[in-house]
Amino acid sequence: MIEYLIFAVFAGLLLHGIHRKAIARIQGRPGPPVWQEILHALKFSFKETWIPATASETLFVAVVLIAIGVWSTALFVLLTDGSLLLLFAVYMLHKIVEHGLGLSSGSPYGKFGAIRSVMSAASEIPLFATIAAVYLVTGSLMISDIQAWQVAHGPLLFTALPAAIALYIVVLAKMHYSPFAVIESKEIVSGNVTEHFGVWRAALDAAFGLKTFVLLYAFILIFLGPMPLLLAAAVMVLLLLSLSFICALTPMLSPFDTVTIQIGVAGLIVVYVLLAGVIP
Amino acid sequence: MTMKKQTAGAVTVAAGIVCVAASVAWRLGLMETWIAIVLNVVAFPFFLVALGLWWNAAEKEGDTPFIGY
Amino acid sequence: MFDLPIEGAELLAVEFGDIVDYFSVYTAVLFAFALLFIGLVIISRPEKPVDIVFGGDAYYTKEIPPEQLRFQRFMAIACGLATLGAMVSGDLFNFTLFSSMIGITNIGIVAAVKNRHVLEAAYQYGIVAMVATVPLFGGAAIALAATGTLSIWELAGAGAVPLLAKMLLVVGVMGEGMAPFYIGKAEITRAPGAPYVLMIHVSSLLLFLRVVEIALTV
Numbered sequence: 001m002i003e004y005l006i007f008a009v010f011a012g013l014l015l016h017g018i019h020r021k022a023i024a025r026i027q028g029r030p031g032p033p034v035w036q037e038i039l040h041a042l043k044f045s046f047k048e049t050w051i052p053a054t055a056s057e058t059l060f061v062a063v064v065l066i067a068i069g070v071w072s073t074a075l076f077v078l079l080t081d082g083s084l085l086l087l088f089a090v091y092m093l094h095k096i097v098e099h100g101l102g103l104s105s106g107s108p109y110g111k112f113g114a115i116r117s118v119m120s121a122a123s124e125i126p127l128f129a130t131i132a133a134v135y136l137v138t139g140s141l142m143i144s145d146i147q148a149w150q151v152a153h154g155p156l157l158f159t160a161l162p163a164a165i166a167l168y169i170v171v172l173a174k175m176h177y178s179p180f181a182v183i184e185s186k187e188i189v190s191g192n193v194t195e196h197f198g199v200w201r202a203a204l205d206a207a208f209g210l211k212t213f214v215l216l217y218a219f220i221l222i223f224l225g226p227m228p229l230l231l232a233a234a235v236m237v238l239l240l241l242s243l244s245f246i247c248a249l250t251p252m253l254s255p256f257d258t259v260t261i262q263i264g265v266a267g268l269i270v271v272y273v274l275l276a277g278v279i280p
Numbered sequence: 281m282t283m284k285k286q287t288a289g290a291v292t293v294a295a296g297i298v299c300v301a302a303s304v305a306w307r308l309g310l311m312e313t314w315i316a317i318v319l320n321v322v323a324f325p326f327f328l329v330a331l332g333l334w335w336n337a338a339e340k341e342g343d344t345p346f347i348g349y
Numbered sequence: 350m351f352d353l354p355i356e357g358a359e360l361l362a363v364e365f366g367d368i369v370d371y372f373s374v375y376t377a378v379l380f381a382f383a384l385l386f387i388g389l390v391i392i393s394r395p396e397k398p399v400d401i402v403f404g405g406d407a408y409y410t411k412e413i414p415p416e417q418l419r420f421q422r423f424m425a426i427a428c429g430l431a432t433l434g435a436m437v438s439g440d441l442f443n444f445t446l447f448s449s450m451i452g453i454t455n456i457g458i459v460a461a462v463k464n465r466h467v468l469e470a471a472y473q474y475g476i477v478a479m480v481a482t483v484p485l486f487g488g489a490a491i492a493l494a495a496t497g498t499l500s501i502w503e504l505a506g507a508g509a510v511p512l513l514a515k516m517l518l519v520v521g522v523m524g525e526g527m528a529p530f531y532i533g534k535a536e537i538t539r540a541p542g543a544p545y546v547l548m549i550h551v552s553s554l555l556l557f558l559r560v561v562e563i564a565l566t567v
Binding site for chain 3: 053054055056057058059060062066073082083085086088089090092093095096099100103104105106107108111118121125132135139140141142145
């Protein structure tokens with residue numbers, strides 16, 4: 001079990017590295033080596049670490065632990081073919097983590113990052129709730145049942161395309177340098193992680209690596225169906241590259257535009273769910 | 281507010297033992313899956329953070345950190 | 350025990366007379382999370398928010414006065430307990446009751462701050478939470494009228510609750526869990542007390558997660 005966690009952390013950090021490399025190449029820069037993010041996390045963990053004097057000490061440390069715990073839970077939900085609803089819950093608990101990171105430090109930058117995080121939660125969460133569309137199509141929210149359904153009927157990607165688009169936007173919103181990543185945009189320094197340095201930052205990097213791995217893997221499991229491990233890894237990288245293209249070519253949106261776009265898409269999905277599943 | 285090197289080391293070892301023991305017991309079929317998962321989810325964050333704190337904990341007095349203008 | 354393919358296996362049922370609460374894998378995780386944050390509220394001290402003085406290089410940190418701290422902490426713990434109840438309750442009426450209690454305690458957390466802007470905001474949230482009780486209890490009432498029971502045990506998997514009732518329940522919960530409204534206003538930047546303010550968001554999000562589960566189950 002611990003081996004899965006450690007593997008997922010390193011795989012996730014490697015995916016972050018590939019993401020950075022791809023963005024750099026698209027923008028005509030050489031970019032860092034793909035293992036840069038792993039080195040980055042290690043580097044942070046060797047830096048001198050303390051807790052800022054203005055911070056709420058317990059909360060400041062606890063949210064870092066919770067971040068890792070939350071995404072470890074998500075990984076095990078996927079590995080044990082658990083409930084998609086539980087994955088959704090974990091995603092929302094991540095919002096609490098983002099918020100807590102910003103609030104606990106007492107820094108105004110962190111606070112603004114935290115506020116943006118909850119503001120975008122109001123629009124990202126309806127998007128994720130479109131897993132209800134998956135329920136309407138497959139009649140189950142257990143990942144094992146969804147897999148079985150896809151073996152029988154082909155990938156959900158084609159049957160429930162709008163739901164796939166919604167989840168794709170959710171994954172995109174969580175990537176570094178994404179047009180929706182307003183919580184860490186540079187006009188508020190590093191947003192909610194501004195005051196988390198040294199070991200705290202290294203641990204958060206590990207948690208975010210886990211998060212990227214879990215979200216990409218979940219997208220594959222839910223919308224493309226079961227596949228051998230190597231193929232899954234290849235598809236994950238392809239999916240990541242498509243995200244990298246969007247991140248490389250789109251500027252950071254303003255917080256209001258982010259919310260507007262996401263709510264707009266969520267509204268379309270609600271119409272789709274009503275037309276496809278509920279009204280007939 | 282820095283943790284002593286010994287404390288961090290002890291937490292790392294304890295959490296690491298819990299993680300590894302739970303994983304091994306699960307592999308051998310001695311432990312139910314959900315118990316192993318709960319133990320790992322609880323112990324892994326402590327392991328990771330304490331590991332970092334342990335290997336960067338200074339054994340001598342450091343410089344005064346920059347405290348702002 | 351009902352085992353729907355929605356939230357994982359049922360683990361445990363707790364009987365209080367004819368009120369039967371239940372834990373599934375899903376609600377147990379939510380319950381544990383709420384419990385964790387109650388613990389954090391109890392043991393952690395509030396942060397000292399840094400404010401910048403306009404027109405100069407100076408900044409100062411705010412301190413929370415002890416009586417405000419005690420009240421906020423009390424309200425946050427009460428809010429956490431209400432959240433625990435809402436996570437495991439096995440019938441719609443108890444769920445709506447706990448939801449409105451979360452709304453009340455949320456306002457309490459905000460209203461403890463003695464700042465005119467924050468108090469005005471708290472007053473407005475109070476109105477939102479009060480108005481939201483209409484769809485909330487209305488949803489439960491329609492479910493009762495249509496099916497003759499409020500027990501999730503009876504309703505699970507039957508699909509008997511009208512869509513309108515489910516939608517009203519969701520709308521009511523969105524009004525009671527006031528995090529999105531709170532965050533939409535500038536007042537949060539004036540209100541210190543990170544562990545307690547965080548409880549507002551924990552309760553709002555967990556309440557929303559539970560109502561999604563209920564809407565899919567009944």
